[in-house]
Structure formats: structure tokens, C-alpha cells
Amino acid sequence: MRAMILATALSMAPAAQGMAATQDPIAAARSIDIEADPAGAVAAWQAALPAARARFRATPAELGQVLVRYGSALIGVGRDKEALPLLEEAAPLLAVLPPGDPARLTGAIALALGRASAGRTAEAVAMLEEVAAIQRAAAPGGSTALAETLFNIGSVEQQAGHLSTAAERVEEALALHRRLSPPDAEVTVGTATSLSSIYTQAGLLAKAEDVARDALAMAARGLPQDHPLTMITLSNYAAVLDTQGRWRESEPLYRRLLPLRIAKLGKEAISTAITESNFGRALRLSARPEEALPLLEESVRVAERKLGASDPRLNQFRENLADDYRDLGRLADAVALRRQAIAAFRVDFPRHFRLASLQEGLSADLAALGDMAAARAEIEQAQAIRHATLAPDHPALLGGEIAAGHLLARAGDGTAGLARALPAYRRLAAIANANQTEISRDLVFRGAFETMARLAWLTQDQPLALDVAQRLVIGDSGRAITAALARGRSEQAERVRARQDATARRAALSRVALERYGRDSAGYEAALAEIAKIDAAMTGQTEATRDMIVDMDGLRGTLDRGQAQLYFVQLDDRLLSLAVDRDHVAFGDSAIGDRALHGLVAGLRGSIDTGQQARGAIADGGGAPTYDGDAAARLYDLLLHGAPRRIAERNPRWRIATSGSLLAVPFAALVTQRPAAGRAPRWVIDDHAILLAAGGSSPDGASPGSGRFVGIGAPLLKGSATGGARTYRDAGGVVRDIAALAPLPGAAHELAAMRAKIGGPDSVVLLGADATEAAVRGTRLTDVGVLTFATHGLVAGDVTGLLEPALVLTPAAQGDAAADDDGLLTASEIAQLTTDAALVVLSACDTAAGDSRDAPALSGLARAFFYAGARSLLVSHWPVRDDIAARITVAVARDGRAAPEERLRRAILDIRRDRRMAGADRPETWAPFALVSR
Numbered sequence: 001m002r003a004m005i006l007a008t009a010l011s012m013a014p015a016a017q018g019m020a021a022t023q024d025p026i027a028a029a030r031s032i033d034i035e036a037d038p039a040g041a042v043a044a045w046q047a048a049l050p051a052a053r054a055r056f057r058a059t060p061a062e063l064g065q066v067l068v069r070y071g072s073a074l075i076g077v078g079r080d081k082e083a084l085p086l087l088e089e090a091a092p093l094l095a096v097l098p099p100g101d102p103a104r105l106t107g108a109i110a111l112a113l114g115r116a117s118a119g120r121t122a123e124a125v126a127m128l129e130e131v132a133a134i135q136r137a138a139a140p141g142g143s144t145a146l147a148e149t150l151f152n153i154g155s156v157e158q159q160a161g162h163l164s165t166a167a168e169r170v171e172e173a174l175a176l177h178r179r180l181s182p183p184d185a186e187v188t189v190g191t192a193t194s195l196s197s198i199y200t201q202a203g204l205l206a207k208a209e210d211v212a213r214d215a216l217a218m219a220a221r222g223l224p225q226d227h228p229l230t231m232i233t234l235s236n237y238a239a240v241l242d243t244q245g246r247w248r249e250s251e252p253l254y255r256r257l258l259p260l261r262i263a264k265l266g267k268e269a270i271s272t273a274i275t276e277s278n279f280g281r282a283l284r285l286s287a288r289p290e291e292a293l294p295l296l297e298e299s300v301r302v303a304e305r306k307l308g309a310s311d312p313r314l315n316q317f318r319e320n321l322a323d324d325y326r327d328l329g330r331l332a333d334a335v336a337l338r339r340q341a342i343a344a345f346r347v348d349f350p351r352h353f354r355l356a357s358l359q360e361g362l363s364a365d366l367a368a369l370g371d372m373a374a375a376r377a378e379i380e381q382a383q384a385i386r387h388a389t390l391a392p393d394h395p396a397l398l399g400g401e402i403a404a405g406h407l408l409a410r411a412g413d414g415t416a417g418l419a420r421a422l423p424a425y426r427r428l429a430a431i432a433n434a435n436q437t438e439i440s441r442d443l444v445f446r447g448a449f450e451t452m453a454r455l456a457w458l459t460q461d462q463p464l465a466l467d468v469a470q471r472l473v474i475g476d477s478g479r480a481i482t483a484a485l486a487r488g489r490s491e492q493a494e495r496v497r498a499r500q501d502a503t504a505r506r507a508a509l510s511r512v513a514l515e516r517y518g519r520d521s522a523g524y525e526a527a528l529a530e531i532a533k534i535d536a537a538m539t540g541q542t543e544a545t546r547d548m549i550v551d552m553d554g555l556r557g558t559l560d561r562g563q564a565q566l567y568f569v570q571l572d573d574r575l576l577s578l579a580v581d582r583d584h585v586a587f588g589d590s591a592i593g594d595r596a597l598h599g600l601v602a603g604l605r606g607s608i609d610t611g612q613q614a615r616g617a618i619a620d621g622g623g624a625p626t627y628d629g630d631a632a633a634r635l636y637d638l639l640l641h642g643a644p645r646r647i648a649e650r651n652p653r654w655r656i657a658t659s660g661s662l663l664a665v666p667f668a669a670l671v672t673q674r675p676a677a678g679r680a681p682r683w684v685i686d687d688h689a690i691l692l693a694a695g696g697s698s699p700d701g702a703s704p705g706s707g708r709f710v711g712i713g714a715p716l717l718k719g720s721a722t723g724g725a726r727t728y729r730d731a732g733g734v735v736r737d738i739a740a741l742a743p744l745p746g747a748a749h750e751l752a753a754m755r756a757k758i759g760g761p762d763s764v765v766l767l768g769a770d771a772t773e774a775a776v777r778g779t780r781l782t783d784v785g786v787l788t789f790a791t792h793g794l795v796a797g798d799v800t801g802l803l804e805p806a807l808v809l810t811p812a813a814q815g816d817a818a819a820d821d822d823g824l825l826t827a828s829e830i831a832q833l834t835t836d837a838a839l840v841v842l843s844a845c846d847t848a849a850g851d852s853r854d855a856p857a858l859s860g861l862a863r864a865f866f867y868a869g870a871r872s873l874l875v876s877h878w879p880v881r882d883d884i885a886a887r888i889t890v891a892v893a894r895d896g897r898a899a900p901e902e903r904l905r906r907a908i909l910d911i912r913r914d915r916r917m918a919g920a921d922r923p924e925t926w927a928p929f930a931l932v933s934r
Helices: 002-010 018-023 025-030 038-055 060-076 080-094 102-117 121-138 144-160 163-180 186-202 205-222 228-243 247-265 270-285 289-306 312-327 331-348 353-368 372-389 395-410 414-434 443-459 462-488 490-516 521-538 552-557 594-606 629-639 642-649 660-664 735-739 747-758 773-778 827-831 860-868 882-893 900-913
Strands: 563-570 575-580 585-590 653-657 671-673 689-693 708-713 764-767 784-790 806-808 824-826 839-842 872-876 929-933
Touching: 025 038, 025 060, 038 060, 060 080, 060 102, 080 102, 102 121, 102 144, 121 144, 144 163, 144 186, 163 186, 186 205, 186 228, 186 443, 205 228, 228 247, 228 270, 228 443, 247 270, 270 289, 270 312, 289 312, 312 331, 312 353, 331 353, 353 372, 353 395, 372 395, 395 414, 395 443, 414 443, 414 462, 443 462, 462 552, 462 563, 462 575, 462 653, 552 575, 563 642, 563 660, 575 629, 575 642, 585 629, 585 642, 594 629, 594 660, 629 671, 689 900, 708 747, 747 764, 747 784, 747 882, 773 824, 784 882, 824 827, 827 860, 839 860, 839 882, 860 872, 872 882, 882 900, 900 929
Parallel strands: 563 653, 653 689, 689 929, 708 764, 708 784, 784 839, 839 872
Antiparallel strands: 563 575, 575 585, 806 824, 872 929
């Protein structure tokens, strides 16, 4: 919003040139670019104002334009409170002009935005709508001026929390700019960037990412990489990734952006400080507060020198630093800094939404220090501001109600706490479901849902605990499963598949539009028209998916006798567990921070020696470490103790639902009894069969025994496992770089053995030269019992330039390879397939899960197969041996009366007892496999 005020003000009169600018204070002030040098403009207009009042006494409209310019410069340095009287004074002076005069409209826009900055958003919107009506009448086909006004309406509505209306106005503005301006015009790029920000705030993260990518592509086409707007689009895209918890992807963007801003603007620039604060926040949220601290402190130092004490940007920086202090255990410092920011903010912005955020943070700090009365006072003040200024469905307002309810319960009144929080929770859950929000990774929603989990565990409310646990663990794989489940329902199936196809087509059309601009006007216009149609058709389609949540009776109806459902919910300071069987429910609570828990899981995984002959392994010449049985026992004690352990241990079958780093846990290899003199450790797999429920509850449970067998693998590869970095096509590589990966000599034997034992007359096996992407797409993957890929699995970064997970197939012949037959079947390409396979076997490297609290619930490959329609997956936590993979897969895939997870358990126990197989008794050999059901 601030940038649009400045741009509008600058358009009112030409800058003076040469000696006149140095001799005339008014001309000198006009010569200064307000956006580039707002502080210089403030000084110049302050000096010029007396002369302007004298010179333009008889021409009030000209004085009004001067006042608008001065007010815009003040806004540019964060002195909005001083700007508003000047803009109010200008309004009647400009009223002598015709209603449609550009200078009068500019003054009205500037005044409206000034009032919005003062919290008078309803007045501001009304004024801007009047301006828009005049502009529509003047240019029925639309104009760039109308687009700018619509953008400003959207900005004010966003500030007021009316996110749906904000998105509608900015969408219309972007459509006009795309039609009337070049795609790489600054105003087009800026509008797309702002729209992405609105989508992010609303929890529409898929749409936010699409538009942010569009903005990046537009900026890259026409602007240098160090252009201010290019850097803003890069920063915005990183913020979209941050909001999804995708720290590994956002960190390189910040590391690229920060030097650019320092080189272009200097270390003391506010834009540089913004990047430092955002980067520091991302590091903090990825559990690296020590690394974040110097960046956050530097951003505050710069802003305190450059900005007014009440400037919203300075106080956002202070809030980020206070959050870091809290994570570092420096609660007293966090409280002091928040109090300083709140006192400064109240001077000029007593009802600003950022003030409410600061007060909610202070409330949480005070509660952590045990001062419950002060904590409740702060949250109530925050909510009073939000109720007065935000829309009733705004996520921040609803989240604040949940926080207030939790504090009531902590103060001893659980009934009142639940009564306060539940209506907000239900509404927020409905919004998240309609938006297909992945709560476990969306920072806009996750904090509120985690607070609701605390409240449910505190009050021992079983139905609520079950509801919120499911929502926190469903994750992105659950959303994929929702889509897959819809395919059995004809009308919903068509909508889901249409949405997926439309998303892919929209991305392709955006690329086409950029390529054709300036060279093929008709093609450019056609691409834009198709994009507009897709956006219109997709509006409201988020309601196509159903809520996957089940109640207690529904859950128990899916459990057999002897089966327990276990939920593990990882919060920032504790680990919550919920155990349910046909007759009992129990709550568990372990005081361990997410950083410590992740460290324990990472240490356990790091102790595993996968061996140099395993699929996907990289030889490093090191010795074999010893599996950390003590860490495995400690982790088991944290996950299950007390009543939840009693429920779990009396049930031989476990169905586990969790997310983040806990999905990287090899549950089968946790230690239930430590070794003693003459006694080996007892593992979970000794007594329990384990099924991971990616959808949270009520998995499909399909038996893989019926249907055809399809096996794909043993691609033609010529390299070695230690061949070093290889170049993917996006980085300028060619097909031979994929062919240089290590061959898999045991894969063909594995698939042949599986076909012999579980295949039927219609089975298909694609080996060697036949195992290409084109062949996979040409093979019918329906009516399939088992679909197996015996090949390498790569994750983003394994090969230089690889941006998503992929399975390695045989590349097309040199010179014949198209982009869709290059030997890499990527996650996005897998998602375009259609299969009903009862079991998909991915015995490649680390196809199970991510490695942090905010990592995706399953690897991108696993999620893609669920989206394509797979009903269950056999995945691996680390590289596996070919001979072990074949035995495990055959055992699980064979039809039988036992549940698939029990067949997996028996196969593992058989391998452990087989003394003919070297190392068969080591957890590295038998523990990587996990069975995941939708």
C-alpha cells in the first residue's frame, strides 16, 4: 500500500530540471524521487511548504498537490500520523477540480490510504470505491488507473482482515494489468506479489505459490536481479515457502537475496533490514535461533536508527527478535522488548492489528513466566483490538480466541476455556478444510491448532483431543489422499482431477504467455484468456474435498480387536500422545522440546550404517557405526509411557498417525526392553505389527493380493555410486548425466522373483531399455494389486538442479530425449498418473519421510503416488539391500488372511532368524521398511 501511495503521488507533476531545481525550493522538492529517497523528499517539502503556501494562495488545487506530495513523503518514512492532517487539508483544496481530474483522484486515494493507516479502514474503502466508480465510468473497458485503485482497495481490505474481498479486488487489478501492461512491467509484478501475500495470509498456500512463481518469472523476464522489485518478489516467494515450513527451499533464496540488497542498497537500508529480519525468522522457525539472533538484532538496530519509534516495520522486527529470545530461553528479554514495542506502537497506532500480535506474544511470554493474571489481561486487550478491526473469520482473531480459552483453562476454569475456544476452533477448522490447508505445516493455522491441542490435553476432553490430533497429523499426504479417495465418487472425482489438471495447465500457460509477449500478440492474449478462465473455474472449488476427520465412534468402528490407534503430536515444548482401542482412551504428555526431539531422532538415524551395497547408498569409506539402542529406548519411553503404553502394549497391532520428524522414526526398531546380562534387547517388532496411517485415521486397509502385478526398474545406467555431482537438465545438463548413475544389478532379479510368486497372466514387467517414462505412461496401471519400482530414488538436490523428488528410469536415446522422457519420473509427473494399486513398493532410498518437525509428512514420491490413487505404500527410511527388498515385498504382497502389517512383521522376523544372510540380525538390514496406508 505504501509503495502505491508514492507511485501515485509521483505521477502528478513532472520533475524540474537543471538550475531551476536548485534555485526554486518547490522545483527542487519535485525533482526528488519520493520512493527512492523519502527522507530527502520530506526535508525538501518541509522547506518548500512555506513558499508553496505563499505562491499558490490563489490556486488552491496546486497547493493541494504539494500537500499530497509532502504527505506521501512522510508516509514513506513511516510518519503516517503527521501525514494525515496534510492530506485532510489537501482534500477541499483539490475539490475545486472536476470529479474525474487525475490530481483530485490522486488526492482522494492518498487521503483514503492515510485514513486506512490510522485504522479508519471502512472510510478508506468507501472513498476508494467512489474513485473506482469514476474511473470505471471514464474507461468502461478498464484502465491502469482503475487497476491501481483496485489494488489499493485490496490492500485496505487486507489490513481490515477482509481477505476474500481483498483477493477479489487484487485479482481484478492483476487481470487489468496483464491485459493493459507488459507482463514484466513493475506494476504487474508488484500486483502479483501482493496477491500472493493475500493468499498466504488466507491460508490459500497453493494459490499463493502459483502467483508468487508467476511474479518471479515476470520479474526475471524484464528486470535485473538487483532491481528492487525483483528482490521483493524473491523475498515474497521465500515468505510463501516459510509459511509452509519449507525452510530448506527458502534458505537459499534468502542467502541469494541478502547480498543483492547489501550490494544495491547498503547494510543500513530498511529493505536490507527487512531481509535480515525475514531470514532470521526463517532460521528461528527451523529450530536455529542461535543463527537467527545476529540477523534479527541487526535488523532492529538499523530500523531504530532509520524509522520512527512507532513504525510498524520496526515493531515487526522487534517482535521477531522477541520470539527468538523466547526460543533461546531469554524470557525476561522477550518481555522487555515486547513492552518497549507495545508502548511505542500505542502512541500512533492504538488499534493496529500488529499491536494485537505483539500483545498476544507478550501474553504467551508472561504465561511461560507464570504470571497468568497479566497474561490474560494482554490477550484480552489484543482480542479487543481484533474484534474492532478485523473480519469475524480472520485467522488471527479466531486464533486469539483459542489462546484466550487456553489461558482460562490454565487458570483453573476448563469449562469456561472450552466454551471460549470451541466456536473459534470449529470455524477455523472449517476454513482450513475449505482451503485445503495443510495445518501441520501452515504457520497461519498451526499455532492456533497446537494451542487447541494443549487445551484438549489439559481438560482431558477426548472428542476434542481426537479431532485436533487428526488435523495436526494429516499433513500434505492426507490432502493427497483426500483427492484420491474422491475418485470413487463420480462428481467429486471429476472436480478433483479437473482441479489437478487445471493447476498444471495454468503453470504451462503462464510460461507460454511470457514467451509470446512481444512476438505473438494473439497467442499472448489467448494464453491470458485461458488463465483467466482457469482462475474463474477454480474459484470455490476448494469445497470439493470432504473433511477426513472421524469421531470416536467412527474411529473405533475401524479398529479390530487387538488393534490400537496411536497419535503422536509434536509441539515446540512437548510431545503429546493419544492411545485409543476398542475400549479405552489414554492421554500422554512428555516435556521435550521439538529441537531436542529432532536431535534424538537424527542421532538414532545417524547411527545406522546402510552399507555400500544398498540401493542408493553412497560409499564414504567410513567404518560401520553401532546402532544406538539407548537412543531407541529413550525415544520409546518418550512416545509411550503410563496409560498410553499400557493400551499400546496389550494390542499386538498398532496404527500410528504422526507428522514431521517423527515419521522419520523406524518404529519397528525402537527398544521396549533394554538389554541385560545375557539378554538381547527387545524390539517393538518382536511384539507389534505397525501400520502408518497417512490420512490420520481409518486407513483403506486394502489387500494387495488381488489384481495384476506391474514391475518397473533395472534402468540402463552406466556409472558408479560415487560418481560425484551430476547435472540435471534444468541446470543445462543432458540425458547422459542421468545414465551416469550407478546400475542396480539385483533389480531385474528382484522383479522377476516377484512376478513369479505374485504375478498373474496380465502382469507387466518393464526392464532395462523398456523401463522408460514413455513406457510407464503407456502402461495401464489400473486393476493392479502390486506396483513395484526397483530403481534409484532421488530427492531435490541429489542431482544438481533437481527441484523435486524423482525415480530414475532409462533415459531416451541420446538426441531423442524430450523433457518428458529424460529418465527422471518426477513427483509432479507421478501425480498425473492414474492407478488403483493396492500396494505400491518404493524400495529406493529414503522414500518414507522428511527429517524435521516441519518436513512433509511423507516424501514427495510417496505423496505423489497417493495422489495418483495408490491405496498403500511400502517405503523405506534409508537405502535397502536388493535381496532384502525382494523378500520383504513378496511376503507383504502375497494374499493371505493376515493383515498386511502383520505380514510385514512376519517377514522381518523371518529375515532376522535367517543366519544364511550376512548382517540379517542388524536393524540396518530389517528396520527401514514401513507400510503406509491411506
